[in-house]
Amino acid sequence: MSEQVENLTAASTSDDGRISSEVATAERPDAVAGGAMKGDAGSELLPCSHVLTSEQRELLDRLRRSLKEEFGARDVDLYLDEEDMVRRYLNGHGWNFDTARSYLAKSLQWRERVPRPAAWACSYCVDNPGYHCMRQVGFDLAGRPVFYSSFIQPSVTRNTGDDSVEHFVYLTENAVRSIRQRELAGQSPVSPRVETWVWIMDCTGMGWAACNPKIAIQVNSLLGDHYPERLGLTIALNAGFLMRSAWAAIKVFLAPATANKLLYLSDLAEQQNLFDRELFDWLQDEEELNKLQPLPESQRLFWRKPEDASAHDPRGTRSYVRDFVEPASLAAAGDDADGDVHVPSRCRRPLPHPNTVAEGRRASSPL
Secondary structure, three states, rough: OHHHHHHHHHHOOOOOOOOOOOOOOOOOOOOOOEEOOOOOOOEEEEEOOOOOOOOHHHHHHHHHHHHHHHHOHHHHHHHOOOOOHHHHHHHHOOOOHHHHHHHHHHHHHHHOOOOHHHHHHHHHHOOOOOOOEEEEEEOOOOOOEEEEEEOOOOOOOOOOHHHHHHHHHHHHHHHHHHHHHHOOOOOOOOOOOOOEEEEEEEEEOOHHHOOOOHHHHHHHHHHHHHOOOOOOEEEEOOHHHHHHHHHHHHHHOHHHHHOOOOEEOOOHHHHHHHHHHHHHHHHHHHHHOOOOOOOOOOHOOOOOOOOOOOOHHHHHHHHHHHHHHHHHHHHHHHOOOOOOOOOOOHOOOOOHHHHHHHHHHHHHOOO
């Protein structure tokens, strides 16, 4: 277990020993963050306002004052200047002041104790390229970062909670960075702000080794304790008996609001209106290529730029590669990595999959 994950695990257990979870107002599979949906999950996008009642505003201000008194002379005090972050903890815990304060205080203590999470790299992917294939590949129509994963592409077939947590921290921190960068470029609204991400999990090829409830429970604790209300929707694509059986065992440990964020799909076309044409076509191509046997080398080495410029790029959609993958290469990406997504003045360039970053640096290094 790496030191950063060891510190994280120690900080992610509540005083009563229960498994923490996102207990936010349910963001159902037929709703999206940064926009609510009516009817079918893709039928209508509506802006989601974060207008607070006077009572909620009073609670939020009271929570910030209380924690500033405790953390005011320390570096993490800057997090409390981000109203959205404080609001997520309150909303995620039913606007219960004491519970929200406890979780937010623990998260601030964790950020003091561990190396800055925004500067983490997934050491498992660094040491073993392709260890995790989960990666950001674009944005949905609501502006949410979209993660894609497959059970075919990873270089390992058996994960642990520790390696999964480390990779999720990397993904989440950089996904929030990508939202901030789109805001600065005028591509994403600042109010209401996009706050969550979507995970598309292609279950084709899922084996028994992947059916470990402890991984899901540990990742859920990470999200609930340190990233409340960041998960918007999980789409389980091509889910068979194993996935459905594993989910039945896992969801009993989750809050209903979290469990309701899973949507089963056998065909992405069922919810095509969630995505623009570019992302929908990319997802369909990626899904079909990952079904080929043997798996094409370009898909197995998903972090690399394809040799044929006109070929499908497993790193992400063309616009995502243009705006986020290509600028993140070379030493400049490493310089920008030491930033913090929750504090705008510290927000730096978002990074794609760790092996994509390493590949860009390797390809451009002088011989």
